[in-house]
Amino acid sequence: MIGLEREEQTGIDFADLVREHQSMVFSLSYHFLHDRELAEEVAQEVFLGLHRHMGDIKSGEHAVFWLRKVAAQRSIDAARRRKRRPQVALEEVAEPAARAAVYDPLLGELLRRLVETLPETPRMVMVMRYQEDLAPAEIAALLEMPVATVKSHLQRSLALLREKLERRGVGGY
Amino acid sequence: MDWLEQELRQALERKDPPPDFAARVAHATRVDSAAGSGRLVRVWPRWLPVAAAVLLMAGGAAYREHRGRVAKERVMVAMRITADQLNHIQARVREAKP
Numbered sequence: 001m002i003g004l005e006r007e008e009q010t011g012i013d014f015a016d017l018v019r020e021h022q023s024m025v026f027s028l029s030y031h032f033l034h035d036r037e038l039a040e041e042v043a044q045e046v047f048l049g050l051h052r053h054m055g056d057i058k059s060g061e062h063a064v065f066w067l068r069k070v071a072a073q074r075s076i077d078a079a080r081r082r083k084r085r086p087q088v089a090l091e092e093v094a095e096p097a098a099r100a101a102v103y104d105p106l107l108g109e110l111l112r113r114l115v116e117t118l119p120e121t122p123r124m125v126m127v128m129r130y131q132e133d134l135a136p137a138e139i140a141a142l143l144e145m146p147v148a149t150v151k152s153h154l155q156r157s158l159a160l161l162r163e164k165l166e167r168r169g170v171g172g173y
Numbered sequence: 174m175d176w177l178e179q180e181l182r183q184a185l186e187r188k189d190p191p192p193d194f195a196a197r198v199a200h201a202t203r204v205d206s207a208a209g210s211g212r213l214v215r216v217w218p219r220w221l222p223v224a225a226a227v228l229l230m231a232g233g234a235a236y237r238e239h240r241g242r243v244a245k246e247r248v249m250v251a252m253r254i255t256a257d258q259l260n261h262i263q264a265r266v267r268e269a270k271p
Contacts, residue, residue: 014202018195026190040190044198051202089196108184115185130178162177 014054017063018047022062024132025071031127032075034116036084042074049074068132071140072124079120107170114161121145122153129154 025046030039047154049070051062097152115126121143128139136150 015195015199017255018198022194022198023187023189026194027187028183030188031185040194042192043190046202048201048205049199051205107180111180115181126181127185130181132185133182158177160183165177 012054012057012060012063014051017050017060017067020127021067022047027131028071028127029069029075029078030126031115031131032072032113032124033082034080034112035082039075042071042078046071046074053146058144065142066129072142073115076120076124082122110165110168110170111161114164115157118157118160125153126157 026043029042140147140150
């Protein structure tokens with residue numbers, strides 16, 4: 001009942017927010033955790049949290065900001081709770097034979113797994129940058145860190161991925 | 174943007190959750206709301222634990238007193254029986270004397 005009153009006040013419908021942003025929240029968690037089941041749990045927790053805080057949500061943009069921020073926090077918490085090594089070691093990841101002109105699903109999977117091996121903060125920065133196409137300033141606001149730190153994480157992560165790919169004979173294009 | 178960033182953008186593109194995800198979220202919010210209102214109903218007054226402790230202590234004291242009374246009555250009955258038996262034995266001894 002309280003939720004309905006809040007929706008009337010803000011004009012934002014909770015069910016619409018879920019429909020519109022479920023793939024964003026789920027993907028942020030999935031690309032960070034690389035675990036579909038856990039990502040579903042985290043995404044559900046995030047929306048449950050949004051439902052409880054609907055009274056604080058002022059606009060659609062605010063809801064998106066809130067969802068991204070809480071999805072990042074909950075995903076990091078879930079990764080810490082899980083406290084286990086990546087399921088597949090980097091050495092076991094299949095290597096694509098050659099880079100195709102069109103999107104190569106094997107290379108995509110390799111990249112996802114390489115991203116998964118990054119430490120928590122740079123990993124979340126990378127997911128926000130390349131999944132959500134967010135600018136460093138937006139990422140900095142979400143993760144509450146200086147813009148320079150975000151840029152530094154991006155540069156170092158890209159350099160690390162490039163190096164690992166080249167070592168596997170995938171880079172150099 | 175170089176090739177690696179383009180590949181990353183494709184590798185990390187959004188994915189859809191299972192088709193029943195929205196329905197499961199709706200169900201979870203209903204359960205959460207019901208549990209929340211239930212919690213409000215079940216809120217107990219602060220004085221209740223203190224009152225329960227006082228009642229338990231008073232009950233314990235009354236029970237101990239009751240058990241003491243019962244034990245005392247039993248001792249009294251046993252003493253009366255013993256006295257009767259002693260009187261009876263004493264009478265027999267007197268009768269037996271020449």
